Amino acid sequence: MQNNFYFRLRYEASWSLMNKNGLALQILSDLEADLTHLNHCDFKIRRPIERLFDETLLMAKELNFLSQNRYIDLYDRLYQIKEQTNALFQCSKEDNDQPLSVCLDQEELVNDRLVGGKSSGIMALKHHFPDSVPNGFVLTTASYKKFLDENQLIDRIRLLFNNIDAISDQNQFKLRTETIRNWILSAKIPKSISESIKFNAQKFKEQSTAGWAVRSSATSEDSQFSFAGQFASKLYVPFEDLEDAYKYVLASKFTDRAVLYRLHCGFSEIDTPMAVLFMPMIDPAASGVIYTADPLHVESNQMIVNAVQGISEDLVQGKIEADVFILSRNRDPKLISSIPSEKKIKKDNKNDYISEQTISIVASLAYRAMEVFGHDMDIEWAVDYNGKVSLLQARRIHLATQEKIQENKGLKSAPPIVEAGITIFPGRAEGNVFFLSKEIDPKSVPKGSVVIVSEPTPELAVMLPNIAALIAQEGNVLGHLATLVREFSVPCIFQMGTQARLLYSANVVSLDATKRRVYTGSRWPNIKERVLTRIANASKHRKSGPLYDLVLSLNLLDPYSSSFKAINCRSIHDVVRFIHEMSVRTLFKIEDEQRGRKKMKYRLNTSLPIKFHLIDIDGCMPNDKALIEPEHIDSVPFKAFWHGMSNSKLHWPNHWDAQFAGLSNDFKEQVLGGTLGPRRPKDANYIMAGRDYININARLTYHYATIDAFVGKGHENNRINFRFRGGGASDENRGRRAMFLEIVLRQAGFGVDRRSDLVTSWFRRYPQKESENALEFLGKLMVCARQLDIKMKNDSDIKLYADYFIKENYDIFS
């Protein structure tokens, strides 16, 4: 009885551990999205990390319970990570009480994340040029969050955005973005925000006779990512319409173009909050943009002023053309030349709306700004009818090295050869096709290849910095490699399925991971260069930051390397991965611990020539008899497995071990490694069963096979793990059998890892019916494979036997 309870508790511990593993991966995946755009101190970051730590600590305890404290080093590692993480959280505590609004002339420093890039630029400008920058106010990202929160929009938007990058249907995409915009437009503005708008706008009543300019100021806008021009503005807004204008600008965060852009850059949606800038409208006589360096001729030492009559909104949008003035680039700029817009040339209009003197004032202000900020800028400016110059917006110029996209139009009409899968990281790439099989070291993949694999395992991470794109036939979106793919920004498609085989014939392919399409040949020649640049910069582009390193980074990649140890875990992600790997290994070792205990009481009653001892975990077997009928075991996975094993078409020898009865002990010692070998000949077969669980350990002619499976309703927790090793034959033949197993298991949808004669295989997160079929399949496979190591004489037999097995022709296995 004590034994049974011990086994039950072990079973429950592994169940609990796997649950926690799923939860931990989910938290990690959410955190990854959120960390890009939330402050470390935000409770949406801090709480999941605390939770992650707690779950992982309990996982570590459960692993140690299963493994008899083999991994107690994990505790110290975890607490060290926690301490370091806590130190990072010490930042500013008031972060959670961020103001809803901020005045542009506020003296205290504000965070870009609070006011957005645009406002932050203006506030800095106002600080240095108080008289030349109009005052106004910002509704901060805290307002944005409150707005979404009080309208219960956060979850709804998340819902619509969940797999939006995987949508191929344009109409569906448009419908989703439109739905979100409508939600925002019809939402109610929280009272506190509404009051904040009124209060602030009243302060500038005199300056705002022409109404207000209401503009977006998104996080990251005007920073290293240029969101320029993606969001809407409203101009000449009367006081009473400010609330509607606010919603209008917020909704523009969800235009198709803006959404696509963020998807392309890998930003998570809801967590790129938007602040909105309110400035009294200046009714300008002239306005425009000044560049403190000529973006096209950096070396020319000239400044460029674009100007239009009236407001410059259409100019910025690219709808109208400006008059261009070129000035010398110094503290006292002089007009060098002017190029009137084409329209004016035609109409022979003279430039009468702005004086040369005013242009020089604009230019000298801009030059001083450049000096103050220490880099070149483009600045929006306006001049009112009294000649007063105002600076309205400023940002750093990204002086581009010629990177204009020239699409190869000729190829555009060719259809893709494959269109399938799930986008893991969006973007386009092209390169030579490289099929990476298990035998090939991922490090040897040529730079710039489009790599195709069957199962994306974390060991593949070593090649990610070097490849153009990755395609996997299978793959878990929440898995470790997916995380790494995003980290290295490799365009990537998972779950392409058998269609990936169509790429065998191709030499060079072009891949659009956003749309999940692959074309033959080189389609976007300039893409290749960009890919190579990315590869060259890979180390710089890595997401990093201390919190990222402590929580999300995955450093333990190869579970079979000597560095795969508890003390080498550097992040919580490492710890989770380590625990998961070790728990699976431990589950396969259960038999070692039951050796030496009292004889087990129950046995399976079967006419088949195999003996199984039974361990009942949760009362799924009758307890009044020592011999138990298979049909009396109330266990979903056992029934499925037994259904396969007792299939009447299978061939059994008279006795399981008959073929080896005559072998000498010396031979057994030599081949099986004696008591150090994978299984001692005297070990019993046993099945530990519960209603939705089995752990089977079978000795089948000197090899051992183990199954650990949980199969129940739903599919999230379902899993089947299978291991197979050893045999009485030569290394070569055991290897052949392992290859046979790999082929048929893959065919049946299992993931497989094969190392010499050890085959590890898994089938996870499938619905009950599929999982039952997989177990039935394993039952048959275990019988048929039992002496293939003797039967298969050469390599061509592998495929032959695999074909027979797949076609359910079992006679050849007799």
Place this chain on the structure above:
Amino acid sequence: MKLLNNILNPFIRKEKPIIEARIKVLRFRKFLENARTLMDLIEDGKEKLKEEYILDRSYISSLVDKVIENVRMLVFNACMLVPEGGEILYKEFDEHKILAQKDILNIISEKSISPKDKNESEEPEYRLLRNAVTWMIGPFSKLRPTVMDFIKQTFDHVIFGLSKFVYPQGIVSQLDLNKSGNDYHLDIIQLEENIILKNRKKLAINDIQCRPLGFMLMDNEKSMNIDTKSLSNQKNWFAAVSRDYLSLSTKNPQNIILLDAQLSGFVDSDFIFIFANKSITLENLLPKGFRVEKTNLGTMAWNYDTPKNIMENHLAYLSQKILKLYN
């Protein structure tokens, strides 16, 4: 731990005592979370039965599934905390599960259920939901334990087992103080580093960065001078502390009082849980708004979904009533 020690090889490494203690407190917190989820699920079922709701069979089966899953976690956490006698818990858990399968889930999966007879006014869905709620909280016509009874039994198992657990002296810091004429002695462990600011054996209140403990000792006199305390009347407590969490318990298995509180400022995770054994009428000591359940061993009380400032007041109030109760 006798059972586990029998099974575990004596040469096996063991975690540090402080880690063992921390994991115990954490697992107990998870145990309380399971219980809270269960109470919410049960309330939800009751609510759906009371009022006119549009529901279908999948609601009922998912409710029952969630209850089973959470009870399973509750039992697992209970057995990890106190392994001795855990097999009885599992045996009973399996019985509850089988009963739910038979009386509720199997019937739901037979797609075509019809009213027992045409005259019956109640829709079959509501009959099933009634079965589910009866399975959870009764009343049963036969004398048979409900899920709720089982949850309470599991609590008794854990609380009684834990009351015998003593923090090893090597890992505790000590706090002596005088409050409203009583002398107190607390053995304190920190659940993570840097909660206790000063590295000294005898602490002052301000050395401890624990919000819930802070509110309990708030209105308090200074730490007392050790020389002047009267040992005979001293009240002894254990406290495990982190910034937001306090787990406080008596040091005497005959007189169990246990208080766990989380005070992080986030309403959905904050709570106060108190248990007191039978000799105390806990109901009379509680501020308003606590949910009270009687078990064989004593009384437990919960407070959650309460704003931060009210919880702070609750803690201050409770400290007046509870700290002085036992030696």
Place this chain on the structure above:
Amino acid sequence: MENRQLRIMVIDDEQIVGKRLKSALEKTGDIIETFEDGVKALERLNNHPFDIVVTDIRMDEIDGIEILEKVLAKSNQTKVIMITGYATVEMAREALAKGAFDFIAKPFKPNDLRAIIDKAAKELRKN
């Protein structure tokens, strides 16, 4: 047009839903027709206009998404409200993207649905 009667169709293959909703929604004087069979409901829709269609999202014969598509194909004026159950949020997302007016998750109170119907009615009056 101010407060005219609404013609509302309720489709759910669970008998209890139609039965309870009919009696609850009729209280405000609107015209309610209930169907357990999606195919029959679509037939009825073909020769009879409805202002609002409330349909369960997961049904055996024909699912709610299909009904949504057919209803909108016929008249994009009709407001379609989806009833979702446990574990069907995925489908709710799809439905919203395909033009459903809103969705409500089971279990719910008839008044919760009433609120959504009122919102839909307001939209209808706008057009």
